Amino acid sequence: MWVFISWFVFLTLQIRNRAGQKNKDNEWTFGQVLALATWVPFMTEFAYIWWEDPEKAMSGRLMEPYEVVAAPRRRKAALEVEPSAPDRDLD
8 A cells, every 4th residue: 555655756756746737736726725724623533532541532522411430351452332320311
């Protein structure tokens, strides 16, 4: 995969060098900027959760009866959402 990506980048750079000043592909349109901007909130949230402890980062973001707890380790650590108190019938 990395070989293919490297080859693709090399090929793209060669095409840009040969096209010179006539190449309009170096200009970004509003749609391209907007498409990348939609990823900013996701990447910010991911970085925050990765930087902090996931349990600490996700605490306080769920509705009242739920809390974040560490699941038993299987292969990798995972987080699951569980009710913090047993469900009660409101009859």
